[in-house]
Amino acid sequence: MLDALGDPTRRxxxxxxxxxxxxxxxxxxxxxxxxxxxxxxxxxxxxATLVSSTAVGTRRVYTLDPHGLAAVRGYFDQFWQQALAAFAHAAENPPEEEQ
Amino acid sequence: MLDALGDPTRRxxxxxxxxxxxxxxxxxxxxxxxxxxxxxxxxxxxxATLVSSTAVGTRRVYTLDPHGLAAVRGYFDQFWQQALAAFAHAAENPPEEEQ
DNA sequence: ACGAACGGTAAGTCTAGGCTTTCCGAAGCG
DNA sequence: CGCTTCGGAAAGCCTAGACTTACCGTTCGT
Known part of the structure; x- marks a missing residue:
């Protein structure tokens, strides 16, 4: 999924x-x-379900596929939540370590 | 940015x-x-500003960096908007799908 | 002060995969 | 019917970059 978007040409x-x-x-x-x-x-x-194709005569018309796009968004939203939580947590605690 | 997350190990x-x-x-x-x-x-x-480090003695503690994370989120939100618009547009045209 | 732990850097290897050329099947048009 | 356009498949080349081991410099503990 993100592998697919890792290449500049594909992006x-x-x-x-x-x-x-x-x-x-x-x-x-x-x-x-x-x-x-x-x-x-x-x-x-x-x-990666990031695009989908439609046959029109001999041509193949490609479009963005909402499925993959939504999945990627969800992926980062998930980490966004975690990052916010971790940040709020770090903001209150002095730089100590725990295990 | 997304190049950095293109690698499985880095993810x-x-x-x-x-x-x-x-x-x-x-x-x-x-x-x-x-x-x-x-x-x-x-x-x-x-x-890629996706992580940041803090020196603690000889140790280097790494944390997620909100900057890069926010940038990535913004990137996909941008395309999400465009994809939605393109989708609404396609809904009115002769819907021919395949595969 | 010495030694150990932590981690960044250097140098070198090796594979994944991005790109090209070539070729072939499929669909439209005269 | 050709012949042309479009696009996927196959084969091969070649570079980027993901690893490794080895080597420091730095910081802490005793």
């Missing part, structure tokens, strides 16, 4: 799709990599 | 720190990698 694709649905060739046109490379990245993103 | 460290502050050795004890490896990962996480 670029992800951000392009955030602006609206696109075909593979259209995505590749805005990126410094070849079309097959984009295809491979889309496969990874699709497996 | 493991990140999640360990979510439970509470820890020293390097304590982190390494719960991971299948050597202590220097953890040190290297912590440097990356620190550069």
């Amino acid at each position: 670029a694709i992800f951000e392009l799709l955030a602006a609206g649905p696109r075909s593979v060739a259209e995505i590749a046109a805005d990126l410094p990599v070849s079309r097959p490379a984009v295809s491979q990245h889309l496969k990874v993103l699709k497996d | 493991a460290i990140f999640e360990l720190l979510a439970a509470g502050p820890r020293s390097v050795a304590e982190i390494a004890a719960d991971l299948p990698v050597s202590r220097p490896a953890v040190s290297q990962h912590l440097k990356v996480l620190k550069d």
Whole structure:
């Protein structure tokens, strides 16, 4: 999931799709990599449920998939809560250690 | 930023720190990698402002850094908004899905 | 003051995976 | 029917970076 977004090129694709649905060739046109490379990245993103595809003739239109996006958001919200709690806890206690 | 969280080991460290502050050795004890490896990962996480360290004697206690966490949250919230808008837009168009 | 613990740095190895070229199947158009 | 466009699959190259071991510098305890 976050593995998929760890790659800069995949994030670029992800951000392009955030602006609206696109075909593979259209995505590749805005990126410094070849079309097959984009295809491979889309496969990874699709497996991570971060994007989904729709067949339109010979074209494949890709869109952001809310499922993965919601999952990622949930992941960080979870840590956000924990971090806040840990922070509040640390703010009151003097820097002591516990085990 | 997301590059830092793209690595499984770094995510493991990140999640360990979510439970509470820890020293390097304590982190390494719960991971299948050597202590220097953890040190290297912590440097990356620190550069990404995802964690911060405090010197306590010879020990270095690492904690989650709210700054990076907030940034990541903001990043995905941004796309969440866009995805919702794109979704509402797609709901009106001829819905053709596949796979 | 000496030694031990903690942890960052350096150097080197080795694998994962990102990218390319090549090729092939599928769908539209004349 | 070709022929063209689109995009996924296969094969191979090659670099980034995730590890390791070894080595210091620093700080604390006795």
